[in-house]
Amino acid sequence: MIGETFCPARKTVMPKLKPETQQARRERILDAAEVCFARAGFHRCTMQDICKEAGISAGALYVYFASKEDLIAGIVERDRAKLAAELADLSKAPDLLSALARLGEHYAVEEPQYKRVLGIEIGGESTRNPNVAATFRSVDAYCRQSFEQVFERARQDGKIKPQDDSGTLSEVVSLIGDGLFWRRAVDPAFDIHKVLPVLVRMVSTLLNPIDPAVAGAVLTPPAAAADTSERSEASS
Amino acid sequence: MIGETFCPARKTVMPKLKPETQQARRERILDAAEVCFARAGFHRCTMQDICKEAGISAGALYVYFASKEDLIAGIVERDRAKLAAELADLSKAPDLLSALARLGEHYAVEEPQYKRVLGIEIGGESTRNPNVAATFRSVDAYCRQSFEQVFERARQDGKIKPQDDSGTLSEVVSLIGDGLFWRRAVDPAFDIHKVLPVLVRMVSTLLNPIDPAVAGAVLTPPAAAADTSERSEASS
DNA sequence: GGAAACAAAACGAATGGCCGTTTTGTTTGT
DNA sequence: ACAAACAAAACGGCCATTCGTTTTGTTTCC
Numbered sequence: 001m002i003g004e005t006f007c008p009a010r011k012t013v014m015p016k017l018k019p020e021t022q023q024a025r026r027e028r029i030l031d032a033a034e035v036c037f038a039r040a041g042f043h044r045c046t047m048q049d050i051c052k053e054a055g056i057s058a059g060a061l062y063v064y065f066a067s068k069e070d071l072i073a074g075i076v077e078r079d080r081a082k083l084a085a086e087l088a089d090l091s092k093a094p095d096l097l098s099a100l101a102r103l104g105e106h107y108a109v110e111e112p113q114y115k116r117v118l119g120i121e122i123g124g125e126s127t128r129n130p131n132v133a134a135t136f137r138s139v140d141a142y143c144r145q146s147f148e149q150v151f152e153r154a155r156q157d158g159k160i161k162p163q164d165d166s167g168t169l170s171e172v173v174s175l176i177g178d179g180l181f182w183r184r185a186v187d188p189a190f191d192i193h194k195v196l197p198v199l200v201r202m203v204s205t206l207l208n209p210i211d212p213a214v215a216g217a218v219l220t221p222p223a224a225a226a227d228t229s230e231r232s233e234a235s236s
Numbered sequence: 237m238i239g240e241t242f243c244p245a246r247k248t249v250m251p252k253l254k255p256e257t258q259q260a261r262r263e264r265i266l267d268a269a270e271v272c273f274a275r276a277g278f279h280r281c282t283m284q285d286i287c288k289e290a291g292i293s294a295g296a297l298y299v300y301f302a303s304k305e306d307l308i309a310g311i312v313e314r315d316r317a318k319l320a321a322e323l324a325d326l327s328k329a330p331d332l333l334s335a336l337a338r339l340g341e342h343y344a345v346e347e348p349q350y351k352r353v354l355g356i357e358i359g360g361e362s363t364r365n366p367n368v369a370a371t372f373r374s375v376d377a378y379c380r381q382s383f384e385q386v387f388e389r390a391r392q393d394g395k396i397k398p399q400d401d402s403g404t405l406s407e408v409v410s411l412i413g414d415g416l417f418w419r420r421a422v423d424p425a426f427d428i429h430k431v432l433p434v435l436v437r438m439v440s441t442l443l444n445p446i447d448p449a450v451a452g453a454v455l456t457p458p459a460a461a462a463d464t465s466e467r468s469e470a471s472s
Numbered sequence: 473g474g475a476a477a478c479a480a481a482a483c484g485a486a487t488g489g490c491c492g493t494t495t496t497g498t499t500t501g502t
Numbered sequence: 503a504c505a506a507a508c509a510a511a512a513c514g515g516c517c518a519t520t521c522g523t524t525t526t527g528t529t530t531c532c
Binding site: 039040041042043044117120121123124125126127128136137140164167168171172174175176177178179180181182183185186187194195198199202203205206209 | 275276277278279280353356357359360361362363364372373376400403404407408410411412413414415416417418419421422423430431434435438439441442445
């Protein structure tokens with residue numbers, strides 16, 4: 001076994017962790033950093049905090065991230081990438097409005113509190129850190145474009161008859177999403193189920209201002225709506 | 237707390253700055269701190285930065301604020317108090333919807349950027365600093381109550397016929413306000429004039445879902461609306 | 473009225489602790 | 503066997519706060 005293999009073609013760098021384990025470590029560090037950053041903000045959170053949370057040493061951390069700045073950038077990229085991915089699924093949804101409502105539900109209810117707080121932290125950081133700003137804005141723009149395309153297709157399919165152009169619709173819906181996100185992050189007593197139906201109704205009048213019958217049709221595929229979002233508290 | 241030293245007729249000495257100048261200094265420091273905090277965040281901003289911005293020395297600053305924490309609390313209180321005051325004026329407005337639109341216009345256009353960024357900073361801080369959280373939430377609650385009262389009165393006066401209760405209406409409108417605020421703070425390219433009319437229309441259908449004629453009446457006292465907000469660039 | 477008296481206000485260099493990062497020596501994976 | 507991965511301790515800079523001193527403004531006493 002020990003048989004002294006000196007390989008001829010072997011010279012410089014190679015032995016390492018398997019790239020997958022390497023990636024796993026990175027993710028783990030990011031997970032820990034997310035928690036810490038949300039708990040204390042990007043600032044007051046120390047590298048030592050993150051090390052402790054991740055169960056590693058400072059030396060190890062610096063193998064994977066060159067600096068705190070770099071770590072922050074990593075957090076932002078991962079978080080925003082996930083957001084973009086989840087929003088991309090939206091375009092596949094058959095029912096536009098209930099898909100939107102489900103999205104709101106998802107972000108405002110299922111996501112743990114610390115992720116929402118992290119979102120605020122990211123937005124704030126984007127106003128002063130050009131690096132963060134770049135990824136933040138690009139994802140933001142992508143999301144609004146997605147919305148816009150969805151609306152545009154729905155209109156061409158005759159499913160909606162909005163009086164505004166798709167770009168404006170997308171802006172308005174994004175804005176409502178931002179409001180949900182902010183309120184939910186900042187006010188622990190916020191009850192999304194109180195407002196979600198109203199928001200849906202409101203948006204539906206936007207999409208079909210003329211004919212309430214059509215709006216109703218888009219709004220309520222009755223069975224699905226009842227199951228998914230409207231009353232998840234009935235069971236408990 | 238200032239002029240009150242008890243003085244036996246003879247010996248008493250209590251020279252000081254006139255309370256008004258004292259207050260002025262405090263305000264000046266708060267102004268400087270606002271700028272610095274917005275520029276760098278509560279964290280990365282140093283006390284020396286603030287001193288430089290205010291044109292005073294460290295020692296002087298600590299005469300007026302016991303600690304950085306204390307200074308942050310001061311900022312939050314002043315900012316929120318102003319918000320509450322401005323919102324209180326709303327109840328006096330004769331035309332509800334255009335008053336709301338004007339409010340949105342005010343916060344999203346006239347307010348300088350750094351104040352918006354400061355708002356994010358405050359919200360973020362409120363998720364972890366109990367002191368900040370207390371004033372933040374109390375003002376937040378006050379604002380929503382104001383909205384609620386305004387809506388309730390409008391309903392009783394027969395000006396609106398909403399199908400939702402005033403509490404819910406207030407939540408929804410607040411949420412839209414939050415969305416405006418966030419978007420405007422975070423996205424410098426955001427054009428509020430693209431969405432404001434749509435938002436107004438949307439809210440108006442909320443307030444008067446049944447009878448579009450009434451809704452139209454509330455929405456457009458035509459002369460006033462044109463002058464105040466809709467197209468301030470037409471005249472010039 | 474004006475100067476002495478005195479404390480608040482302001483200054484600004486010094487301090488002490490904290491935190492991001494580096495260095496050093498050991499372990500581990502291949 | 504050898505470099506990458508890691509832990510642990512150490513370093514160096516920065517920053518909130520303090521403190522001894524100076525300045526400023528008000529009162530008191532002649």
